[in-house]
Amino acid sequence: MVAPAPALIWLGSAPILFLIDPFDDRFLWPSLVFVPALFLAARSLRQACTAPLSALPEGTAP
Numbered sequence: 001m002v003a004p005a006p007a008l009i010w011l012g013s014a015p016i017l018f019l020i021d022p023f024d025d026r027f028l029w030p031s032l033v034f035v036p037a038l039f040l041a042a043r044s045l046r047q048a049c050t051a052p053l054s055a056l057p058e059g060t061a062p
Helices: 006-013 016-020 028-049
Strands: none
Touching: 006 028, 016 028
8 A cells, every 4th residue: 555654745735834924934934834744754754664574565575
């Protein structure tokens, strides 16, 4: 099964926040988009690294 990473879903849907920008700020408001994306990417990477080898399909070698 192929599933998109949560960070990619967030980055695809969050740029609408750039259009809202009520504070006219060039650092704080964009960080609301990228900081959660970094957190989600780190979480996905950690889950991928800690997945047991038994989760691999049969016949594939690491």
